[in-house]
Amino acid sequence: MPDIGDDVRDSPAPADVTGRPAPNGARRGATWILLRVRDEFLRRREASVLVVALALGAYFASASEAFLTPDNMVNITQAAAPSAIVACGIVLLLVSGEIDLSVGVVAALAPFMMHYAIDYWGLPGIPAILLALLTGTVIGLGNGLVTVLLKVPSFITTLGTFYLVTGIVLTTSGAYPAEIPASVDNQIGQWLGAAMWAHLGWALVIVAFFHVLFTRTRWGLHTIAVGGNLLGAQEAGVRAGRIKIGNFMIAGTLGAFAGIIEAFRVHTIDPNLGGGTGLMFTAVSAAVIGGTALAGGSGTIIGGALGALVLAELQDGFNLIGISANPYFLILGGSILLAMIANVYLSRLRRAGKTT
Template sequence: MNATTSTDTPTLSSPQEPATAKGPRRSLQSFLKPELAVVPVLVVVIVAGAVLNPAFLSYNNIFGILQQTAELGVLVMGLTLVLITGKFDLSLESTFGLAPMVGVYVFLSLDGTALGLADSPVVALVAILVVGALIGLFNSALVVYLKFNAFIATLATLILLRGISLGLTHGETLSGLPPLITAMGQQSFIGLPVSFFVALIVLVVLSLFLSRHRVGRYLYAIGGNQLAARVAGVRVERVLIGVFVVAGVLAALAGLLQMGRIDSIPTSLGQNLIFSAFAAAVLGGVSLNGGRGTLSGACGGVLLLVLIQNILVLAQVPGYWINATTGAIILVALLISRFTGADKSS
């Protein structure tokens, strides 16, 4: 007698395998992929920008757009990794500003306005990324081990870090930065910003990690169903710690890029940037419920957001109206996600 052997071990589905849907809704979801829905909108926005203002397609304007896209894109990629796991990290905004400030303040000598313990740009660069990693580690301890709500815990961290950045420099702007510190944010290569290539490298590496590495697939499994992932043998706590740390490093890197572009570190560096980051992620088809989204889609959302804001600036729209568009864009993106299936709660 032949006995049939069955295994009850859960398997981890690919991030590209959405939940089964039936009828017209399935057809709509298969036609309107969340990460691709932004592409036709990008085309329309670019054409509209070119028609409304000839300066839109000028070299200097495109150069600036790529710089801003790179800075926000690196931050959004860190946020996307966290969102895929079903968690939040609002403190990335403060990490964006505090990490460069700490690295420069502690390890560079700027006309007596900093401690200058090493007075070494290389040490300062390393310190910036290390500070980002430590902030991510701190957040992961709150969320993973103390079981704090990720939204509230990282909101508290955001406020705490913003206060530290103000107290550290007494509200003063750090300037006179050495060229090595500002190179990634200011220099160009073959006519394009170096920061753009930095963001592109990060995008390619992390995209391959998410699609090809089993730990990358674990992120989707945790965001989709943490209990099932744990039963399947995923070390959920270890993966979440790694995600928060990587997100912190990416936020610090993004802050480094913007710091280089503006050649200074104001205490307001990165302020309110988290709202743009969430808007871009949602525009790119990243689900706020976890388990779904791609980095390429999120970066598409970043480009769309930066293009819209650039068009409004060229049209000389007052700044307060430009800020209001971010909220409107989030609402539109949520509406789009409802029809494309990115919102799993629908």
């Protein structure tokens, strides 16, 4: 009587699509490739927030049929884009060990500067917009000089700037909204926020540019070095002061640009357009949720943009399924805490050599 084990031992190996037996080495190779892809994905700081963004999208799509409609997609991108744009500058500052609390009010001031330049000073549209952007750059320069040269902590410097710029906006505008000048609203407005997908286009271009700047240039390398080990970076010849001042200027410019495109989107210039601290805190939250460490030395531009997307999904999804906006802040606070705990834990694993 034949042994059952003989049948098992003598049975042919599973055949592949060509009809030939598939060697165990091929299966092991495929498994190894999958594991490498998984490890490479998990090694990315953006991985966790990308999973969260997709999971939220799937949940809200199943909870509300309106979530995936084209109009709602436009709403989400328009809500996420300003925060994603400002988050690019915030990530650079946080990585270099600084922070800017004034970007929200810079976003409120910039469209007023455009309005004053056109309606009161007689400048053409494009120079007026460039002047508005330059205003944000100059404010960032001032923040950087006070922080670097006078050794004032950036939290205090930019907090003072926040109140100064708020006073300028409210005093010069009388705390009343203003109309966007017709010369730019009709000609340039479609490109700068009035068109349906303009916000998304600008956000993608800016995020892509600063991702390359951060990951592929000396400026990004020096930013990481300054935030990770200031003394070591200085001894290696890195001009830390120039890096920090430059990042303050970038953040101020991006804040001004975010305010301009928001003004064109809503077709008015409001003293509260930048949301005061709202835009700033949303951008910082997006950066932290996306994997940027508040202690400096590490971060990701794409993660900050995905963090802005997550926050926009939460706000939009809550509205669609009829949940009060109040729990949004509970979830936001919990998300920031969880993101920081995860960042600290993963950093310890990396230092211990337990992750690739």
